[in-house]
Amino acid sequence: MARVIIPATLRSLCGGSPQVDVEGATIGAVLHALDVRFPGFYGRVVEDGRLRPELAFALDGEVVALGLHDAVAPETEIAIVPALGGG
Amino acid sequence: MTTAERPTYSVIGTRPIRPDGVEKVTGKAQYGADIHLPGLIHAKVLRSPHAHARILSIDTSEAEKHPGVLAVVTHRDLPNAADKIEELGESAVNVKEVSDNILASDKALYRGHAIAAIAAASPHVAELALAKIRVEYEVLPPVLDVRDAMRDDAPLLNESRRTKTLMTGELSEKPSNIATYNRFAGGDVEAAFASADVVIEREFTTKMVHQGYIEPQTSTANWNSDGTLTIWTSTQGAFAVRGLVSEVLKLPINHVKVVPMEIGGGFGGKLPIYLDPVVALLSKKSGRPVKATMSRTEVFEATGPTSGTYIKVKASAKGDRLTAVQATLCYEAGAFPGSPVGAGSMTMLSPYNLENFDLHAYDVVVNKPKVAAYRAPGAPAAAFAIESVVDELAKHQKVDPLEFRKVNASRQGTRMVNGIAFPRIGNEEVVEAALNSPHYRSPIEGPNRGRGVASGYWFNGGMQSSVVVAVNTDGTINLVEGSTDIGGTRASLAMQLAETLGVPYDTIRPSVVDTDSIGHNDVTGGSRTTFASGLAVFEAGMDIRRQMVARAAKLWGVAEEDVVYESGVLRCLKDSTRQLTFKEMAAQSARTGGPITGKASLLARGAGGAFGTHIVDVEVDPDTGKVTILRYTAVQDVGTAIHPSYVEGQIQGGAVQGIGWALNEEYFYDETGRLVNASFLDYRMPTTLDVPNIETILVEVPNPGHPYGVRGVGEVPIVPPLAAIANAIADATGHRFTDLPMSPRRLVEELNGLA
Numbered sequence: 001m002a003r004v005i006i007p008a009t010l011r012s013l014c015g016g017s018p019q020v021d022v023e024g025a026t027i028g029a030v031l032h033a034l035d036v037r038f039p040g041f042y043g044r045v046v047e048d049g050r051l052r053p054e055l056a057f058a059l060d061g062e063v064v065a066l067g068l069h070d071a072v073a074p075e076t077e078i079a080i081v082p083a084l085g086g087g
Numbered sequence: 088m089t090t091a092e093r094p095t096y097s098v099i100g101t102r103p104i105r106p107d108g109v110e111k112v113t114g115k116a117q118y119g120a121d122i123h124l125p126g127l128i129h130a131k132v133l134r135s136p137h138a139h140a141r142i143l144s145i146d147t148s149e150a151e152k153h154p155g156v157l158a159v160v161t162h163r164d165l166p167n168a169a170d171k172i173e174e175l176g177e178s179a180v181n182v183k184e185v186s187d188n189i190l191a192s193d194k195a196l197y198r199g200h201a202i203a204a205i206a207a208a209s210p211h212v213a214e215l216a217l218a219k220i221r222v223e224y225e226v227l228p229p230v231l232d233v234r235d236a237m238r239d240d241a242p243l244l245n246e247s248r249r250t251k252t253l254m255t256g257e258l259s260e261k262p263s264n265i266a267t268y269n270r271f272a273g274g275d276v277e278a279a280f281a282s283a284d285v286v287i288e289r290e291f292t293t294k295m296v297h298q299g300y301i302e303p304q305t306s307t308a309n310w311n312s313d314g315t316l317t318i319w320t321s322t323q324g325a326f327a328v329r330g331l332v333s334e335v336l337k338l339p340i341n342h343v344k345v346v347p348m349e350i351g352g353g354f355g356g357k358l359p360i361y362l363d364p365v366v367a368l369l370s371k372k373s374g375r376p377v378k379a380t381m382s383r384t385e386v387f388e389a390t391g392p393t394s395g396t397y398i399k400v401k402a403s404a405k406g407d408r409l410t411a412v413q414a415t416l417c418y419e420a421g422a423f424p425g426s427p428v429g430a431g432s433m434t435m436l437s438p439y440n441l442e443n444f445d446l447h448a449y450d451v452v453v454n455k456p457k458v459a460a461y462r463a464p465g466a467p468a469a470a471f472a473i474e475s476v477v478d479e480l481a482k483h484q485k486v487d488p489l490e491f492r493k494v495n496a497s498r499q500g501t502r503m504v505n506g507i508a509f510p511r512i513g514n515e516e517v518v519e520a521a522l523n524s525p526h527y528r529s530p531i532e533g534p535n536r537g538r539g540v541a542s543g544y545w546f547n548g549g550m551q552s553s554v555v556v557a558v559n560t561d562g563t564i565n566l567v568e569g570s571t572d573i574g575g576t577r578a579s580l581a582m583q584l585a586e587t588l589g590v591p592y593d594t595i596r597p598s599v600v601d602t603d604s605i606g607h608n609d610v611t612g613g614s615r616t617t618f619a620s621g622l623a624v625f626e627a628g629m630d631i632r633r634q635m636v637a638r639a640a641k642l643w644g645v646a647e648e649d650v651v652y653e654s655g656v657l658r659c660l661k662d663s664t665r666q667l668t669f670k671e672m673a674a675q676s677a678r679t680g681g682p683i684t685g686k687a688s689l690l691a692r693g694a695g696g697a698f699g700t701h702i703v704d705v706e707v708d709p710d711t712g713k714v715t716i717l718r719y720t721a722v723q724d725v726g727t728a729i730h731p732s733y734v735e736g737q738i739q740g741g742a743v744q745g746i747g748w749a750l751n752e753e754y755f756y757d758e759t760g761r762l763v764n765a766s767f768l769d770y771r772m773p774t775t776l777d778v779p780n781i782e783t784i785l786v787e788v789p790n791p792g793h794p795y796g797v798r799g800v801g802e803v804p805i806v807p808p809l810a811a812i813a814n815a816i817a818d819a820t821g822h823r824f825t826d827l828p829m830s831p832r833r834l835v836e837e838l839n840g841l842a
Contacts, residue, residue, distance in 0.1 A: 005506030007254040008272040018273065018506075044255045053172040053179030054253055054267070058507045062692060062792075063546075079506040082253055082269060082429040083179060084465075084546075 002030050002072050005079040010045075014038045027057065028068030030078060045080060056083040092789050092796070093727060097654070098585040099795055102732045103592045105578040111349070119305035119321035119348040120380050127307070128157055130369050130379035131213035132362075133203040133220050134389060135195030138229035138454040138760020139242065142193055142202070142222065150205055150219040155212035158372035159220075160365060161203045162190040166337040173334065184423040186335050188457050189364050195224065196244055196422035197456050198760050199388030201361070206369035206377045229454035229760035233397050233419045236264040236453045244422065244452045253429070266424030267450040271432060271504035274443030279411030283403030285483045290399045291472040293809070293827040294753035295419065297392040298461050299744070299772050302351020304390060305380040306362040310370040318363050319346045323353040323571050324610030329602045331360045336367060346601040347571050354744070355460025358612055359391055387765035391459025392754060394418040394426045398472040404480040409495045411443035412436060412476075416469060418450060421457035426450045427465025430546075433505050434806070435469035437544035438492060438514055438698060439477075440501045454760050460612060462741060463545040463802035467748065467809050474541035474810030475825065478817070488540050488814070489527065492700070493518045513724030513788030514698040518542065520786050521700040526720040535707045536717065537819025542700045543806025547799030548613025549691035552620040553606030556584060556627040556685040560677070562670030564590070566597040566624065569608035570616045574801055575733035579617040580624045582729050583795060587628030589655030590669050606688045614799020617729060618790070619691035625794050626687035635672050638679040642667075693792015697799060699723040701742065701807040705815040709838055712831030714750055714816060716777070721807075722784040726798030731785060738804040739781040745808025747773040753828050 001021045006014050014020055015038070022037070024030030028046075035042035045052060050068065057066045058079040072078070110116040147159045168182040186192075191200045203220050207213035230236045230244070241264055249258035253269040280286050306320040316338065322328050325347040333340045350357065362379045369377040381390070401413040414435065418426035432448040481491035496515045502508050521527055521540065531538045555567040566584055570576060577597040585592040608620070632652045639657040640647040649660045657672060659665035667675075676683045704717040721738045728734040751771040755764045764770045789796025809827060817823045822837055836842040 007506075008270040009252050009254045044257075047256065052256060054251075058505070061508050061510055062694070063507075064692065065690060077508075080254065081505040081507065082433070084427070084430045084433070 001074060003077045004030065004034060005077065007080055010041065013041055013044070024072060026068065027066055027070050027072055030072055031068070054083055056081050093787050096586055098582050098592050099727060099729050100731065102730060103578065103582070105575055106581065106597055107572065107577055116349045118302055118351055119307070119319060122307045122319045122348070122378065124307065124309060124376040126375045128206050128208055128373060128375045128377055129210040129213055130204050130206045130366055130377050131210060131217055132201045132365065132379065132385070133217045134385070135191065135198060135200040135202055137195055137224055137226050138198045138231070139227040139244070140195045140224040141227060142191060142195060143225055144223040145203060146221040147203060149221070150216045153212070153216040153219055155208040156205055156216045157208070157375060158206040158369045159203060160190065160368045160372065162192040164368050165190060165335065165364070168335065182334050185331060188423060189335065189361060197454050198762065199385065199456060200422065201365070201389065204365045204369060206373050230264065231453055231455060231756050231760055233395060233417045233451045233453060236451050237417060237449065244454065264452045265449050266420060266452055269429065269432065269448045271444065271446040273504065274411070276411045276413050276443045276445045279443040280403050282405065283410050284405050285480060286401065286403040287476050287479050287483070288401040289476055289825055290397070291475065291825045293396045293468045293471060295392045295395040295455060296748050296752045296754065297387060297770065298352070298354035298356035300352025300354060300356055303381040303383060303386045304357070304361055305378070306366050307376060307378040308363065308366040308370045309376040310367060315342045315344065316367055317344045317346065318367065319348055320363055321348055321350050321357060323350070323357045323573065323612050325569065325571065325602050326607050327358065327610050328360055328363055332363050332367060335364045344601055344603045347599060350571055350573055353573055354462045355464055355612060356391055358610055359459050361390060383767060384765045387770065388762050389456055391421065391457055393461035393464060394420065394458050394468070395754070396468040398468060400472045400476045402473070402476045402480060404484050407484060407486045407491055407494045409439055409441055409477065409480065412441060412473065413445045414472070415447045416449065418465065419453045419455060419458065420450050421455050422452060423457045424450055424452060426458055427460065429465065431465030431469035433503060434466040434544050434546070435473045436504055438497055438542040439495045440497045441495070444504055446504060455754070455756070462744065462805040466543060466545055466806045467745065470541060470543045470806045471809035471813065471827065474807065475813050475823065478539070478814040479823065489518055489522045492542055493522065510695070511788065511791050512696060512698065513786055516786050516788055517698045517700050517722050517724050520784050521702055521722045524702065524720055524722065524784055526702050526718060526782060531704050533706070535709060535819050536704065537815045537817065538702065538704050539811045539814030539816070539818055540700060540702050541807040541810035541814060542698060543803060544696060544698050545614065545802040545806060546696045547618065547694045548615035549619050549694040550609035550613065550615055551690050552608050552623040553688040554620060554623040554627050555605060556631060558631060558673045558676065558683040560674050562594060562673045564595045566595050567600055567605055568597060568620055569600060569602070569605040570620050571611040572599055573611050574737055575730060576611070576616045576620065579729040579733065580620055583621045584624045584628050586795065587625050588631060588669060589653070614801045615691070615694065618694055618793055618797045618799055621795065621797050622691050622793060623687040623689055626689060627685035630685035630687065631683055634683055639667055639672065642679065693790065695726055695790030695792055695798040697724045697726065697803045699803040699807050701811040703811045703815045705812065705819055707816060707819045707834065712834030712838070714829065714834065716746060716779055719779060720782040720784065721804055722786060723800065723803055724786045724788045724798065725800045726790040726793070727787055727796035728785050729795065729797065734785060734800050735783045737801045738783045741801065741804025742781045742808050743773055743778050745805045746778055746812065749809045749812040749827060749829060751828050751830055
């Protein structure tokens with residue numbers, strides 16, 4: 001089961017929870033599972049079949065470039081964070 | 088200071104001469120403006136004299152008739168771009184906004200915004216012809232300050248822009264200059280405030296400041312008759328320029344070749360594109376190669392500084408514990424969205440293990456140039472605010488400010504505000520080293536003198552890198568890479584390769600090549616190159632080792648597992664008399680399978696964030712307001728210092744830029760939006776006469792995500808200085824300054840009640 005860290009502005013969709021555990025073999029499946037429990041979640045973070053470009057995933061503490069079809073190992077911690085760059 | 092985790096190396100940690108040094112000190116290195124091509128003509132850009140104006144018409148007909156003029160371009164020459172965010176491999180950008188910033192379409196959004204460009208036989212002719220372009224403007228009121236821009240009745244830069252809540256994508260009903268809003272929250276801030284010993288609330292402002300690189304933006308383009316395009320430019324990312332130019336001009340990526348020249352400083356400011364598509368279009372129209380080089384005024388007015396900010400912080404302590412922080416961060420994005428407020432909000436609490444926080448972040452457009460990255464973009468202003476308040480809290484609680492940071496320090500497992508847990512970090516080790524430093528243990532004595540400390544954090548990046556390593560038959564090596572060398576990365580990469588292969592550093596010749604000559608490399612930014620390209624170099628080196636082992640096994644008629652590669656020597660485990668040095672094996676390459684070439688292309692994982700803590704002693708002249716930096720020590724977790732001199736140089740450079748930001752630098756606008764200090768005479772950057780030697784203490788907590796423990800080092804050192812100096816001035820004067828710069832005038836006014 002993956003653990004998703006819920007961003008503050010999405011917690012109202014998730015009953016206020018800061019983190020939610022869901023099943024899912026891929027990033028997309030995890031987000032769909034969240035959407036089943038909290039309708040509307042998927043549409044908030046996915047646009048045109050991809051994670052919105054302003055956002056990024058962090059898997060187990062590291063921001064990585066991922067698509068919705070990428071596999072997620074069990075017990076992975078997923079955080080959705082703002083995308084950013086350095087100078 | 089080195090931790091027990093650091094292994095012993097033979098090349099890493101030494102201080103060899105940089106491969107590009109001789110060319111640079113003899114003046115032979117080729118920078119962007121040094122390009123001279125047959126038939127070259129020169130371009131100049133017409134810029135808006137207004138900070139905010141609707142462009143009603145542009146008439147270039149008279150300019151086109153001017154003798155010597157060979158081409159004129161306006162926004163009409165740029166292909167239409169979709170008004171949406173596109174991913175360009177390494178970054179996400181709104182191509183219409185990029186395009187509109189290169190040549191304004193319907194509105195001029197800041198003074199200096201490019202309107203049209205002319206290519207002519209000489210720069211002088213081009214400049215004369217600019218005066219013949221007739222632009223009809225409807226001048227609009229500008230909005231120049233972030234708080235003014237957030238007001239409901241503020242002039243709107245873009246009447247259709249709605250505020251987007253970043254993590255949900257929701258849009259506001261009413262149009263606004265606030266482009267995005269985001270929030271990070273955890274714990275129970277109000278409960279923590281209610282039970283605290285002390286709650287301190289302060290408001291802070293910082294002004295736009297420029298990176299101040301010495302070399303202005305310059306670009307030369309040659310649109311070839313076969314429809315391909317070559318660009319010679321000063322950039323932190325040749326592949327980023329290629330991607331952006333191909334997107335803006337709607338060209339296939341492989342039709343654009345970008346040749347990165349030596350770079351005279353960047354600090355994040357040479358990540359965006361400005362001139363490249365303009366000279367490309369002028370070259371297409373004229374059939375000639377075209378060069379443009381900005382003046383210093385153009386650099387100040389029309390390239391990207393970093394944001395001016397307004398930050399409000401409310402924080403509490405109980406005993407020696409930091410218990411809660413509430414903050415509102417408002418960052419100026421300039422004319423188009425994209426300030427670094429996200430990074431500011433994500434980094435500001437990173438030095439602390441804090442349960443209760445509530446951060447609100449606003450990205451706000453104003454009628455000033457679109458901001459660009461500047462060394463740890465967003466973090467210094469946020470650190471200025473929180474580290475000033477932490478200093479006050481510690482003093483109120485009668486706790487040494489470094490002890491307060493040590494008690495509350497983040498460590499492995501501590502979660503950042505975005506929910507990500509830190510891997511192995513060196514924050515505690517850095518604070519401990521600062522506490523034990525000769526500087527901190529020395530007394531600070533005398534009237535009007537004070538000491539301040541502050542900490543800071545930067546993520547550091549990974550991203551994509553490609554390298555090719557070719558072994559020559561004489562045992563020398565060519566290392567081919569594609570990352571602009573700003574801070575000595577040719578040396579740091581060659582050193583990692585030498586360590587991997589067990590060969591002398593000076594047998595390796597590293598080269599940064601153009602975009603046709605190597606696989607994709609992301610920008611030299613995010614303090615990533617020594618880390619990520621270092622990973623690629625390590626992989627390519629290991630590739631060569633494997634090939635050499637296989638060849639030696641074949642030569643000796645043994646299995647590959649019976650051959651070992653140690654310190655540049657191949658040894659046969661079955662027969663101790665059989666061994667080949669790297670050089671001997673290289674000489675046999677033609678007889679053992681052909682050229683030996685190692686390659687690696689990767690998306691680097693395992694980037695290690697880094698912390699710095701700075702200590703500064705100041706003396707304030709109460710009559711003139713002058714702040715003299717008496718002593719400055721920067722302590723930083725550098726992972727592993729590949730080339731300690733360059734690491735120290737990065738830290739010293741970052742600290743000095745921070746000193747300038749704290750004490751003198753600011754974009755100073757009049758009420759019409761005219762930048763009145765757009766030259767190095769009036770934009771006061773520190774010189775060597777203004778700062779003492781910056782003492783450095785390198786703390787080495789190796790990054791477990793890199794075979795040699797590398798962490799990025801270039802950005803962290805600009806994060807702590809603003810607050811460290813403010814805290815030192817507060818210690819010296821008893822007066823807390825919350826607005827930057829803390830210039831002589833401001834100090835005199837504040838200290839004498841004249842503000």
